[in-house]
Amino acid sequence: MWIPEALISPTSGVRIVPVPGDAGPDGKPATSRLDGAAALDVAVTRGDLVESTHRVHAAVVNADGVLLDATRDPGLKVWWRSCAKPFQVMPLVRSGGLDALGWGVDELALACASHGGEPEHVAVAARMLERLGLEEGDLACGPHDPLASRGGRLLREAGQRPSRLHNNCSGKHSAMLARALQGGLATAGYERAEHPVQRDCRRAVSEWTGVPDSELGVSVDGCGVSVFALPLANMAFSYARLARAAHMGDDASRRVVNAMTGQPFLVGGTDRFDTLVMEAGQGNIICKIGAEGVHTFAIVDQQIGFALKVEDGSPRAQFPAALALLDAYGALPRPLPSPLADFLRRPVRNTRGEQVGTVGVCRARLGEPFA
Amino acid sequence: MWIPEALISPTSGVRIVPVPGDAGPDGKPATSRLDGAAALDVAVTRGDLVESTHRVHAAVVNADGVLLDATRDPGLKVWWRSCAKPFQVMPLVRSGGLDALGWGVDELALACASHGGEPEHVAVAARMLERLGLEEGDLACGPHDPLASRGGRLLREAGQRPSRLHNNCSGKHSAMLARALQGGLATAGYERAEHPVQRDCRRAVSEWTGVPDSELGVSVDGCGVSVFALPLANMAFSYARLARAAHMGDDASRRVVNAMTGQPFLVGGTDRFDTLVMEAGQGNIICKIGAEGVHTFAIVDQQIGFALKVEDGSPRAQFPAALALLDAYGALPRPLPSPLADFLRRPVRNTRGEQVGTVGVCRARLGEPFA
Numbered sequence: 001m002w003i004p005e006a007l008i009s010p011t012s013g014v015r016i017v018p019v020p021g022d023a024g025p026d027g028k029p030a031t032s033r034l035d036g037a038a039a040l041d042v043a044v045t046r047g048d049l050v051e052s053t054h055r056v057h058a059a060v061v062n063a064d065g066v067l068l069d070a071t072r073d074p075g076l077k078v079w080w081r082s083c084a085k086p087f088q089v090m091p092l093v094r095s096g097g098l099d100a101l102g103w104g105v106d107e108l109a110l111a112c113a114s115h116g117g118e119p120e121h122v123a124v125a126a127r128m129l130e131r132l133g134l135e136e137g138d139l140a141c142g143p144h145d146p147l148a149s150r151g152g153r154l155l156r157e158a159g160q161r162p163s164r165l166h167n168n169c170s171g172k173h174s175a176m177l178a179r180a181l182q183g184g185l186a187t188a189g190y191e192r193a194e195h196p197v198q199r200d201c202r203r204a205v206s207e208w209t210g211v212p213d214s215e216l217g218v219s220v221d222g223c224g225v226s227v228f229a230l231p232l233a234n235m236a237f238s239y240a241r242l243a244r245a246a247h248m249g250d251d252a253s254r255r256v257v258n259a260m261t262g263q264p265f266l267v268g269g270t271d272r273f274d275t276l277v278m279e280a281g282q283g284n285i286i287c288k289i290g291a292e293g294v295h296t297f298a299i300v301d302q303q304i305g306f307a308l309k310v311e312d313g314s315p316r317a318q319f320p321a322a323l324a325l326l327d328a329y330g331a332l333p334r335p336l337p338s339p340l341a342d343f344l345r346r347p348v349r350n351t352r353g354e355q356v357g358t359v360g361v362c363r364a365r366l367g368e369p370f371a
Numbered sequence: 372m373w374i375p376e377a378l379i380s381p382t383s384g385v386r387i388v389p390v391p392g393d394a395g396p397d398g399k400p401a402t403s404r405l406d407g408a409a410a411l412d413v414a415v416t417r418g419d420l421v422e423s424t425h426r427v428h429a430a431v432v433n434a435d436g437v438l439l440d441a442t443r444d445p446g447l448k449v450w451w452r453s454c455a456k457p458f459q460v461m462p463l464v465r466s467g468g469l470d471a472l473g474w475g476v477d478e479l480a481l482a483c484a485s486h487g488g489e490p491e492h493v494a495v496a497a498r499m500l501e502r503l504g505l506e507e508g509d510l511a512c513g514p515h516d517p518l519a520s521r522g523g524r525l526l527r528e529a530g531q532r533p534s535r536l537h538n539n540c541s542g543k544h545s546a547m548l549a550r551a552l553q554g555g556l557a558t559a560g561y562e563r564a565e566h567p568v569q570r571d572c573r574r575a576v577s578e579w580t581g582v583p584d585s586e587l588g589v590s591v592d593g594c595g596v597s598v599f600a601l602p603l604a605n606m607a608f609s610y611a612r613l614a615r616a617a618h619m620g621d622d623a624s625r626r627v628v629n630a631m632t633g634q635p636f637l638v639g640g641t642d643r644f645d646t647l648v649m650e651a652g653q654g655n656i657i658c659k660i661g662a663e664g665v666h667t668f669a670i671v672d673q674q675i676g677f678a679l680k681v682e683d684g685s686p687r688a689q690f691p692a693a694l695a696l697l698d699a700y701g702a703l704p705r706p707l708p709s710p711l712a713d714f715l716r717r718p719v720r721n722t723r724g725e726q727v728g729t730v731g732v733c734r735a736r737l738g739e740p741f742a
Binding site: 044076077078079142156167217218219224229292311313314317351352354366 | 415417418419420422423424425444447448449450511512513514515527538588589590591592593594595598600663664681682683684685688721722723724725727737738
């Protein structure tokens, strides 16, 4: 059966329900705009053969919790990674913490970001810490090379090494420190699962995704704070609900959506996928990458959420799959503007600069010729 | 059926034959030392869940062309990439070209290498070109960052950019230039499929793998020369035959095997997998990585060849799978010496340096808890 039982399990408490009644002969929802379970799989070609393939699991869910579409296993439970950021900042936003600090769209966008470690990102993070009376050393995340190639180049040219401010999560961490101070709590240890800051994040993720707190998987993310595991369908559900809540005038939801769509550069960076998608979406798409091939996004005016996971965790496959999904739901301009179009069917080039293949959504199987 | 029909197809002319008669109830060859079709699949864990998985196809074949073992599809036809290097250099070795140039084990090892772009590799490549009266600009491969992190660090510290000499294939290209000069042929265009140098390579690959020339896929490799597509089982077969030929005293085969096992640093580099495996094998393993998750190796005294392909092309999965195969056939010391042991079950660390998971061969499925 194409729609897994897990999605309607009474024990999970998950609120997602499959579309009723009128599934087609292949078990697909009548609402499906995709061509079957492998519709988002990605092929890497070289010459006339498929050299490598990536399996992509996806769920498309509306704000009522109806599963509109899927590939492979939309009930797959995986780590949500950085896609949870819009909800991890919710406790601070809901409590009026932004206004108390005089923080606007820039700070909120950076709190929702996996930023590129470019000077503009680092400046906002540094400003956030300064406003809190804290410094780089108070961030619990470690340093890593900037995710944006421009960020790495500028850092090398300046003869500098990456700091914790360059960590793609430094905005999220700064907002978590703000939440700790706001609650009169110790900032030291704010990254630990038992700290009230992380417990609040977990509650927010549970509330928005519809997954009971006790059913959420919890472990440690790449930046040291709590990371949550839940079914893809619930990830998609939460983004659809965020879009609806913003549309209905919920202040915190509106602020988060406006910050992400209004400052897409701060959410990603130069030539970064989420930034380019949100720019192309002209305010109607929120889009958030996660590590290990997870991605969650929503079409705001349709109030539809999407979540996908590349089975092997490869980033090169999540981009064409995400674009294929957004295109199937009519949210992207045609033809795609450059350089976003390169993510749809990315050229594979050799060291001489010659194109020898492509990376894109493709039905051909490994080792087989492709059309 | 576990052993694919394709391997004994009369149209392919492939000489691999499945082990006769005594397959077990699950269709596995009686010779199998692996636990089923998914025995080499690799899981990436975080906390108590499997976060990503990699599917690994493999073939184990002896020098008689008997398929001893396999996972998934041992008849999978994929690009052989850099694993073909020991045979691409064969026309030069067979024709006495090494002695004519005064080239020894260093030059031959580098011709078989995907080297790390470290000063020692670059020096051998530069020496090869100088002996030919040629220069870096005669190499058809483009520059890329050194594959060994030490190579990259030393280059940055010297304030230099990578040259074509740093290309991991610069030894292979230098040997191809030597072959062109030896035949009195133009060096310009030696990388093109129709050039006699590439045609000779193709013939050598056909001869050693048992795949008729007309059945070989041909396209352009990452370094610009011809790349060949063939079934995994035939890749494994060729390495088993190379080991046997060396054992039987065939001079060219003995030279290639001795160069690879005798100069493992030149074949890979600092902390590079092939180098560490061949060092641990103490002269009894030849091992060659290819791009996009392909790997071919042999246990010399057993005259058994192995080929594997990670379906999604990820390097992080090919290392534990290759070690699991070599271990199943008793070719590695137990426990594995450090740092090779890190490739068997590589720790996943966050930016704080904390271990949050592992990458290793594991039967647990995506999204499921693991033992």
